[in-house]
Amino acid sequence: MSHELEQLRDAALAEIAAATGEQVLDAARVRYLGRAGSISAWADRMKSLSKEERPIVGKLLNEARTAVTAAIQQSAERLRTMKEATELANIDISLPGTAAELGTLHPLTQMLDRGIGIFRRMGFALAEGPDVETEWHCFDALNTAADHPARNEQNTFYLPDGRVLRTHTSTVQIRTMQSAPPPIRVIAPGAAYRRDEVDATHSAQFHQIEGLYVDEGVSVADLKGTLEFFLRELFGSDSQVRFRPHYFPFTEPSFEIDVKSKALKGGEKWLEVCGCGMVHPAVFEEVNKARKDDAYDPEKWSGFAFGLGMDRLAMILFGIPDLRLFAGNDLRFLRQFA
Numbered sequence: 046m047s048h049e050l051e052q053l054r055d056a057a058l059a060e061i062a063a064a065t066g067e068q069v070l071d072a073a074r075v076r077y078l079g080r081a082g083s084i085s086a087w088a089d090r091m092k093s094l095s096k097e098e099r100p101i102v103g104k105l106l107n108e109a110r111t112a113v114t115a116a117i118q119q120s121a122e123r124l125r126t127m128k129e130a131t132e133l134a135n136i137d138i139s140l141p142g143t144a145a146e147l148g149t150l151h152p153l154t155q156m157l158d159r160g161i162g163i164f165r166r167m168g169f170a171l172a173e174g175p176d177v178e179t180e181w182h183c184f185d186a187l188n189t190a191a192d193h194p195a196r197n198e199q200n201t202f203y204l205p206d207g208r209v210l211r212t213h214t215s216t217v218q219i220r221t222m223q224s225a226p227p228p229i230r231v232i233a234p235g236a237a238y239r240r241d242e243v244d245a246t247h248s249a250q251f252h253q254i255e256g257l258y259v260d261e262g263v264s265v266a267d268l269k270g271t272l273e274f275f276l277r278e279l280f281g282s283d284s285q286v287r288f289r290p291h292y293f294p295f296t297e298p299s300f301e302i303d304v305k306s307k308a309l310k311g312g313e314k315w316l317e318v319c320g321c322g323m324v325h326p327a328v329f330e331e332v333n334k335a336r337k338d339d340a341y342d343p344e345k346w347s348g349f350a351f352g353l354g355m356d357r358l359a360m361i362l363f364g365i366p367d368l369r370l371f372a373g374n375d376l377r378f379l380r381q382f383a
């Protein structure tokens with residue numbers, strides 16, 4: 046004859062194994078293992094048992110509890126799996142799914158990537174600097190006098206601490222020369238900021254690719270060769286490139302570059318795309334002062350620098366009529382560049 050506890054255990058196990066739902070299972074758990082459950086009741090009865098009986102019943106009680114608890118867990122698991130299987134069987138796998146929308150690169154990013162790719166093939170390395178700049182990097186170090194209009198609050202975003210949102214990427218010329226001696230051959234793509242009235246061709250934020258080349262014996266011929274090559278790669282070998290004399294405080298001589306190309310939408314006319322020139326000796330001197338050495342001796346080294354307006358290039362290359370489209374987040378516009 047088995048002990049009453051063993052009979053209880055076997056009854057519980059049979060009931061649990063046959064349970065067809067979570068509620069039935071839970072009711073069984075309460076009935077056997079709950080505070081007033083029939084197996085639990087044996088724990089209270091222990092006190093009244095004889096010394097000899099106590100360890101035998103104690104052992105049986107433990108075994109019964111462990112076995113029933115494990116069976117409940119197993120059964121719960123079995124019920125859950127069954128439920129999931131039924132749910133899955135009800136899914137109509139022939140229904141069409143929801144297509145994931147694929148993003149694409151922004152036209153300006155595409156433009157920058159193309160530009161960067163061309164310069165990299167010519168051996169230019171990438172350099173960078175912060176958008177929030179010191180006035181010194183933005184103006185003083187670039188030979189830009191205190192009364193220059195670019196320094197006016199009407200034209201530049203000043204922060205309360207005196208720093209500025211860089212008005213051009215030429216700041217990276219200075220940062221590069223501060224951190225390394227010549228020779229230098231870098232480009233610095235990035236954003237620049239001016240207090241412009243926003244319209245179809247002006248924006249408070251725009252993008253440039255800055256370039257700086259410093260070595261022994263660099264001349265205007267190198268400058269012209271490099272930028273003509275760049276623009277012909279971009280606009281086709283039959284496009285025309287024109288250098289006009291211009292003024293920048295940090296280059297001498299200075300030029301602006303225009304392109305004309307059949308490839309351009311909107312007719313054949315000269316379009317200004319770049320400012321450039323030979324690095325002014327005063328810039329080298331200022332860098333030497335900051336470096337506390339003579340690494341950029343203007344008697345030994347010369348160089349050229351340029352700044353390409355990338356928004357402008359993207360507009361004329363892609364035939365975009367209004368600069369504001371770049372920042373408008375209109376998917377109908379952006380999808381055209383997928």
Ligand code: PHE
Nearest residue numbers: 213215320321322350351352
């Ligand atoms: N920093 C000038 C601008 O933003 C462009 C430039 C760069 C000119 C380098 C000369 C040399 O207009």
